[in-house]
Amino acid sequence: MKINLASTIKISLRALRVNKMRSALTMLGIIIGVAAVITMLAVGKGARTKIAEQISAVGSNLIIVLPGSTTAGGIRLASGSFQNLTRADADAIRNECSAVQTTAPVLNGGVQVVYGNQNWATTVYGTDENMLEVRDWTLAAGRNFYEQEIRSAAKVCILGQTVAESLFGNDDPLDKAIRIKKVAFTVIGVLNTKGQSMIGMDQDDIIYVPVTSAQRNLFGRWFAGSIRTIMVKAVNTQALERAEDQIRELLRQRHRLAPGQEDDFTVRNLTQMMQMAEQASKVMALLLAAVAGVSLLVGGIGIMNIMLVSVTERTREIGIRMAVGAKTWDIRTQFIIEALILSLIGGLIGVLLGIAAARMLSFFAEWTVSFSLVSILISFGFSGIVGIFFGFYPAYKASLMNPIDALRHE
């Protein structure tokens, strides 16, 4: 490459300055394209981050075991209406299934709770000391249940943030007694906040009590030892399906089901469901970025259009340059660099505009947005590629001109 790059860039910049309005409008196509790509990638990535957060908020690698449905006089009742899961089942799953990390029993019900002159409607979950591990939940204050408290059906409880705030406001709830169904329970811990679940339920509107205590003191109609659901945490994501199979096999054995007989329980893989949601949002994000990419392409066509006009307008200049010795390559480089400058300046402004737009979305519409350096670099680089690609044909056309025809052009 013999031509002096610095002077080529200088020539290109001068040519672009001559038609300021035209250059700006051409750039606008690229600006909008790049800004759209950046914004859409940020929104898409934000949505995925949020779903990933929700997944880890529910607890990772979760499986739920529900009782099967009962048939009463030919009428099948809802799944979970049958009381055939026990704490012993939960313990057996924990101890015998190799793909399972731990389990926690659940016996829950809606209650009204009272502290002083405050009262609040919430859901009480009878469970054991493994629940926090199953749900990847940490305590903001206080402590977890002791194993001995589970065995002795102690009247102690752990509050979710929403319940703690509703009953106690700014006061410290620890060691205070609240009344659940008129039974006094001592607060031993407060959970950290988890926020809303995917379907918009407040996960912090919750009280944990020992499962034994729930049975004896709150939900007395249940048979001793029977529980509503078992929550299972698999050792890792890969082990989820193996864990499902092991649980199914173990429970069939424990419930003495003959081969061919229907399961009297249901195993649900929560994480898998949410991973599907994540997958869907990934596809959505890609689609958004693709649509934005199309607008970048349209911007590129705008560049080609303007470069073609520019080549025609400057035919005489091309002729002069050829007469004094410009070669095919020199003319080609000049116009490609011109297109490249247009698209790269447009790309740069587009990146800044895209970041600003995404920030505004997160500020005003409270959408979660997330930038990555890679996506910004890729969209900027892509604008350069668009410039070269769409600048090539006009530059090629210019370089093929016959010097004598170009010089005569009026």
Place this chain on the structure above:
Amino acid sequence: MALIETCNLEKRYDVGESVVRALDDVSVRIRAGEFVSVMGPSGSGKSTFMNMIGCLDVPSAGRYLLDGIDTGLLGPDELAEIRNRKIGFVFQGFNLLARTTALENVQVPLLYSAQRPKDFRDRAVSALKLLGLENRLDHHPNQLSGGQQQRVAIARALVNDAPLLLADEPTGNLDTKTGIEIMELFVRLNEEKKITIVLVTHEADIAACSRRIIRFLDGRIVSDQVN
């Protein structure tokens, strides 16, 4: 050895059914250091001849040797290099780049040469000085008079030290007084710098400055005499 040598040069244009011969069997030799005028009425082929020896156009038939190089064997890029190294052009309409200073206009041939850019500016400045334009370096063409613009164009033709200067009606757009100044400049360049000059004109008093006059009519050379 002749600087320019053409053998049976021919240029045909197909216009519908008929064929127009802009150049027909033109054979001419011009030695280094000559100052030649090419004359003839419009459409006589003198401009086509000029484009041909300036390597801007290629002949339909015949051979053209420039400084011993058979230009018929060269591709567009090689012709561009020849134009850059061996030929300086001066046009009737000046053909300067608009919105570009005199200094930058003169530097354009240097940009396309294979030389190092460090002395480009100095060479352009000294070329402009030679033509008395040292006070107009940063002027744009539209800030210069016709004579000044043509002198910038001549500076551009000289900057690469090309041995051949081709001028196509260089005084056509200038008033008589300025035209004479430009012609005096050509005579000086020819005598002092030994630059070969081929000049197209239809004015007899302009052609009178040269030492040899070739007349064209209908694409053929009708006379070739020493002035």
